[in-house]
Amino acid sequence: MSSKYKTHLRTAATVLAINAGCIAFTAASTSALAAHPPEMDEIIVFGRQINLIGSAKAGSEGVVGYGDFDDRPLSRVGELVEVIPGLVATQHSGSGKANQYFLRGFNLDHGTDFAVYFDGAPVNFRTHGHGQGYLDLNFIIPEVVERIEFRKGPYYTDVGDFSAAATASFRSYDALDENIAAMTIGENGFRRGLVAASVGAGGGQLLAAAEVLFNDSPFVLDEDLEKYNAFLKYTRQTGAADWSLSLSAYDSRWTSTDQIPLRAIETGLVSRLGFIDPDLGGETTRIALNGEATVGDFSLSAYALYYDFALFSNFTYFANDPVNGDEFEQRDERVTFGGAMDYARPFTIAGREAVFRSGGDIRYDDIFNVGLFDTVARERIRTIRDDDVQEFSVGGFVELEISLSERLRASVGARGDFYDFSVDASIAENSGDGSDAIFTPTAAIAWRATNALELYANYGQGFHSNDVRGAAIAIDPRTLEPVDPVDVLVRAEGAEIGARFARGAFNATLAGFWLALDEELVFVGDAGATEPNDASRRFGVEFSAFWRPTDWIRFDATAAYTDARFKDAPAGENRIPQAVENVFGAGVTVDPTERLTAALRLRRFGAAPLIEDASVASDPTTIVNLGLYYDVGPARFGLDVLNMFDSEDADITYFFESQLPGEVAPIPDIHLHPVEPRQIRGSVTLQF
Numbered sequence: 001m002s003s004k005y006k007t008h009l010r011t012a013a014t015v016l017a018i019n020a021g022c023i024a025f026t027a028a029s030t031s032a033l034a035a036h037p038p039e040m041d042e043i044i045v046f047g048r049q050i051n052l053i054g055s056a057k058a059g060s061e062g063v064v065g066y067g068d069f070d071d072r073p074l075s076r077v078g079e080l081v082e083v084i085p086g087l088v089a090t091q092h093s094g095s096g097k098a099n100q101y102f103l104r105g106f107n108l109d110h111g112t113d114f115a116v117y118f119d120g121a122p123v124n125f126r127t128h129g130h131g132q133g134y135l136d137l138n139f140i141i142p143e144v145v146e147r148i149e150f151r152k153g154p155y156y157t158d159v160g161d162f163s164a165a166a167t168a169s170f171r172s173y174d175a176l177d178e179n180i181a182a183m184t185i186g187e188n189g190f191r192r193g194l195v196a197a198s199v200g201a202g203g204g205q206l207l208a209a210a211e212v213l214f215n216d217s218p219f220v221l222d223e224d225l226e227k228y229n230a231f232l233k234y235t236r237q238t239g240a241a242d243w244s245l246s247l248s249a250y251d252s253r254w255t256s257t258d259q260i261p262l263r264a265i266e267t268g269l270v271s272r273l274g275f276i277d278p279d280l281g282g283e284t285t286r287i288a289l290n291g292e293a294t295v296g297d298f299s300l301s302a303y304a305l306y307y308d309f310a311l312f313s314n315f316t317y318f319a320n321d322p323v324n325g326d327e328f329e330q331r332d333e334r335v336t337f338g339g340a341m342d343y344a345r346p347f348t349i350a351g352r353e354a355v356f357r358s359g360g361d362i363r364y365d366d367i368f369n370v371g372l373f374d375t376v377a378r379e380r381i382r383t384i385r386d387d388d389v390q391e392f393s394v395g396g397f398v399e400l401e402i403s404l405s406e407r408l409r410a411s412v413g414a415r416g417d418f419y420d421f422s423v424d425a426s427i428a429e430n431s432g433d434g435s436d437a438i439f440t441p442t443a444a445i446a447w448r449a450t451n452a453l454e455l456y457a458n459y460g461q462g463f464h465s466n467d468v469r470g471a472a473i474a475i476d477p478r479t480l481e482p483v484d485p486v487d488v489l490v491r492a493e494g495a496e497i498g499a500r501f502a503r504g505a506f507n508a509t510l511a512g513f514w515l516a517l518d519e520e521l522v523f524v525g526d527a528g529a530t531e532p533n534d535a536s537r538r539f540g541v542e543f544s545a546f547w548r549p550t551d552w553i554r555f556d557a558t559a560a561y562t563d564a565r566f567k568d569a570p571a572g573e574n575r576i577p578q579a580v581e582n583v584f585g586a587g588v589t590v591d592p593t594e595r596l597t598a599a600l601r602l603r604r605f606g607a608a609p610l611i612e613d614a615s616v617a618s619d620p621t622t623i624v625n626l627g628l629y630y631d632v633g634p635a636r637f638g639l640d641v642l643n644m645f646d647s648e649d650a651d652i653t654y655f656f657e658s659q660l661p662g663e664v665a666p667i668p669d670i671h672l673h674p675v676e677p678r679q680i681r682g683s684v685t686l687q688f
Contacts, residue, residue, distance in 0.1 A: 047147050048546035048556060051502040053454045057411065057444050058155055059498015060085075060511040060542060065147025065171070071589050071599040073627035073640040075676065078137050081116075081168055084150045085509075085544040086560030086583050088605045092652040092673040094223055094256025094281055095215065097311065098136035100652055102605065104152065104165045104515060105538040105564030107578035111135025113464050113492070115162040118170045119246060120301035120340065121290045122363070124162050127389050127421075127467045129332030129370045130311055133162045139250035139286050141211050141229050143180065143196050146173045152542075153494045153513060154462025155442050157397035157413035158342060158359060164462045164492035164515065173198075174235040174244065175205040178687040184638075186681030189216030197688075204236035218676050219257040221275040227252040243293035253283035258313060259673040261658055269660065272648065272674050276660065277327060279377045282311035299359075302339040307332065312378050319659040319666040324376050328384070331371045338363035353403045357413075360396035367391070370469075371426075372477070384477050386426040391468055393419045399442070407448040414441045419488050421468040432472035436488035438463050456498040456511075463489050491518045508545040514538070516567070520576075534566040536576060552591040559584045566612070575609040578618075578654075582606035599627040610655035616670065618653035623675060638683040646678040 047065040056062075064083040074080070078089040078099035089099040101108040108114045111133035116123040118140065128134035151159075152166045159167045179197035184190070196209035209231045217223035233246035257275045264270050285308040293300045314327040342359035367389040374382035399413030417440075422433035442460035449455055470486045498511035520533035540562035547555045564579035587601040604622040626641040650672040657666035 046546070046548065046554070048544075049505070049507065049548060051507065053452070053500055053502050054448060056454070056500060057446065057456070058151065058153065058458045058496055058511070059456045059500050059509050060152040060496060060513070061150060062509065062544070063147055063149050065145065069142065069145065071597050071627060071629060072587075073599060073601065073625040073642060074142065075625070075642045075679070077140055077142055080137070080140070080142060080145065080148065080170075082585065082603065083148060084152075084166065084168060085558035085585075086542050086562075087166070088580065088583055088603070090652045090673075092259050092654075093313070094254040095217070095225055096138060096227065096252040096254035096282060096284060097256065098130075098134055098138075101135070102578070102580045102583075104513065104540055104542075104560070105562030105576065105579040105581070106165050107576075107580075107608075108165060109133070111162065113162055113165040115159055115167045116170070117168070119172055119244070119290055120169075120292050121288065121303035121305075122161075122338070125307070125332070125334075126161070126365055126391055126465055127367055127370065127469060129309060129330040129372070132467045133464065134332075136284065136286075138227065138252060138284070139229060139248055139288075140170065141194070141196070141209050141231055143182075143194060144172045144176075144207065144209050144231055144233075146171050152511075153458060153460060153496050153515065154440065154492050155444055155458040155460035155494070155496065157399045157415045157440075157442050158357070160361070160395045160415060160417050160440075160463065161393070161465050164464055164494070164517065172231070172233060172246070173207060174233070174237070175207060180685055180687055182683060182685040184681055184683040186640075187679045188218045189214065189222075190679070190681060191215070201234065202236075204234055207231070207233045207235070217257070218679065219273045219275065220271060221255060221257050221278055223254050223256065224281075225252065225254040241293065241295045243291070245291045246289070248286070248288045248290075250284070250286040253281070255281035257673075258315065259652065259654060259671040261660065261667075262670040262672060263667065264660060273677070276317055277314040277325070279327060279375075280312050280314060282309070284309050297343055297345050299342040299344075300339070301341075303337070305334075305336040307334050307336070309333070312375060315656070315671070316658045316666070317660055318663070319657055321374070322659070324374070324381060327375045327377075329371075329373045329375045329378070329380065331369055331373070331386075332367065333369035334365055334367040336363065336365045349402060355401045357399040357401070358397065360394065362394045363392070365389070365391045383426060385430075385469070387430075387469060388424040389421065389468060391419070391421045393417060393465075409446045411444045412442070414439065416440075417463070417489070419465060419468075421471065421488070423469055423472040425469070425472070427475065427477055429474040430469070430472055430477065432474075434468075434471055434488070436471075438489045438491065440491070452501055452503040454500045456496070456500070458494075458496040458498070460494060462492045462494070464492065465489055487519070490520075492516065505548040506546070508543070510541070510543050512539075512541045515540075520566075534568045536564065536566050538562055538564045538579075554589045555587070557584075557586040569612060573612045575612050575614045577610055577612065578608050580605050580608045595631045597627075597629040597631075599629075601625045601627075608653075610653065610670070616655045618670075619649065621647070621649035621651065621675065623647055623649070634687045636683075636685040636687075638685065640681045640683070642679045642681070643675060643677060647675055648677075649675050651675045 046067045047063040088102040098110040125134040149169045175198040182194040184192040192213045198207045211229040213227040215225040228251045230249045235244040288305045290303045309332040311330045316326045340361035344357045371386035372384040373380045395417035397415040401411035418437045420435040425431045440461035444458045471488045494515040496513040516537040542560040544558045560583045564576040566574040584604045589599040606620045610616045624644045628639045654671045659666045
């Protein structure tokens with residue numbers, strides 16, 4: 001490692017040491033919690049019912065959690081983010097792979113422009129072997145998630161990379177209300193076991209959870225999913241300071257059925273749930289240590305992560321290599337260190353209440369194995385890229401919020417980020433180092449028109465980073481032809497006008513937004529090179545509502561529409577492929593008796609153009625899930641009916657060329673991954 005990166009690593013280690021020292025100091029100075037806290041009546045809190053008037057910065061931000069998760073049928077953990085209005089999480093490969101996300105007219109791929117944090121630590125991966133911003137949520141155990149706080153648009157100074165479309169922060173419980181042991185069994189070899197418990201320890205709370213999951217899937221090719229999850233968190237709290245330390249470990253391996261060409265289904269070559277290449281799939285290992293502390297006006301966090309990933313895919317079959325086929329392996333192995341600090345200080349200006357915030361974050365990724373390899377039956381036959389990358393970033397922000405009157409709040413802020421990188425590539429011409437920096441301002445105003453209605457206006461700039469291999473590249477690793485490098489940081493700019501209404505058991509939000517990106521440059525891990533796209537702009541509107549008319553029934557609904565276009569493309573050829581125009585979701589949960597709960601949920605995402613002239617488009621997809629739950633003493637019996645009406649829609653649709661066995665040339669065609677057919681899963685959960 002170069003001396004420069006030794007310096008970066010020492011800097012990151014110093015920040016971690018400072019944060020860890022603060023956490024340790026807090027622990028040393030924290031008095032023990034009361035051994036027997038007073039008993040209180042149980043109060044069920046629904047995140048969507050929380051009144052954010054007077055505290056929210058924009059109409060599109062919100063909180064979901066607590067009771068919102070108790071009765072929600074899920075087919076996969078990634079669907080947790082679908083509580084965010086307008087967001088869709090799909091899957092085009094095995095369930096061990098990161099989901100594909102769609103929001104605000106973005107095909108977010110596996111995470112680009114959608115930043116996610118878990119207990120303060122970033123989840124997205126930079127310069128990832130499969131795709132920039134790779135966002136794998138499979139390490140999360142749903143039962144330990146207390147709430148999800150979401151914010152949309154580039155209007156927030158405390159987040160930088162990947163946050164142009166939205167930011168979601170998962171927060172885990174410090175202590176569970178009840179310890180649980182659960183078992184779920186379903187069709188197609190689905191088996192899941194869970195144990196999660198909290199105990200008092202050393203004057204604090206220790207939460208431990210473990211999950212195992214096995215699944216063959218309903219596809220012709222068994223998925224053979226093996227998933228293991230563990231989570232351990234220790235928390236101490238006092239009136240003066242709080243701190244926590246957590247350890248998570250995740251390991252999975254799977255076989256995947258990727259998207260298949262429509263012509264293969266129509267000619268009977270394979271069934272709708274069939275496959276072309278039987279050797280696809282992957283494995284992931286993730287181990288993370290995370291610490292957080294709040295001391296007075298300071299919030300501190302630090303994290304360390306080890307990650308190992310391998311994925312085998314084949315989208316075009318024999319289009320590039322008629323003899324061996326187009327199967328390839330993507331590889332990523334790294335360690336990541338980082339931390340963040342946030343300082344918030346209330347004060348008064350001319351008798352008006354104000355808050356000054358400042359802070360920053362630092363991150364270092366040592367990616368010592370990131371590559372792309374041609375394979376046959378998962379055996380490497382050719383190296384396309386095999387690189388060693390170090391990437392360092394530091395960012396800081398300031399923000400001032402002031403109450404201009406009893407009903408009017410305003411804020412202004414700015415953020416600066418600096419990135420530095422070094423690429424040691426297997427192709428010498430693609431090695432290099434460099435840096436980039438960006439400055440992004442924000443402004444917001446909120447007017448409380450009545451006690452039940454608040455109006456918002458927001459403006460801000462943000463960014464996403466590109467894979468730094470694309471910034472160092474000189475020749476295409478497959479064709480060996482010269483290519484131009486790309487910028488490391490790409491600016492986003494957006495504005496929003498929103499409203500929030502809350503009265504009694506009903507609340508609703510409405511937001512209209514505009515969002516533009518300078519360039520939609522993407523480093524395509526499948527090709528090992530950069531795919532340039534034009535600058536883009538998006539206009540849209542979003543709506544969400546939650547109503548709890550009585551204690552035994554709850555309604556919620558979300559809807560979104562987005563018009564997405566490339567800015568510099570000719571008219572008629574400016575549609576953004578896979579930009580979903582409309583999304584609708586709704587749910588009703590009823591508790592007709594004290595023991596019985598029923599939940600019905602609908603998710604629909606509309607058609608999307610698959611090429612720039614929109615002459616080829618995907619079909620809408622609609623799925624309905626049903627959950628029935630019955631409580632008997634400390635036991636809960638559950639029945640989930642996923643895809644209740646057995647929809648045969650597509651989970652995701654693409655349009656590109658591929659060549660099947662026996663075909664003499666590549667053929668452009670729709671490629672799709674179907675939604676899984678109706679499945680029934682039964683569960684038993686014991687509280688202890």
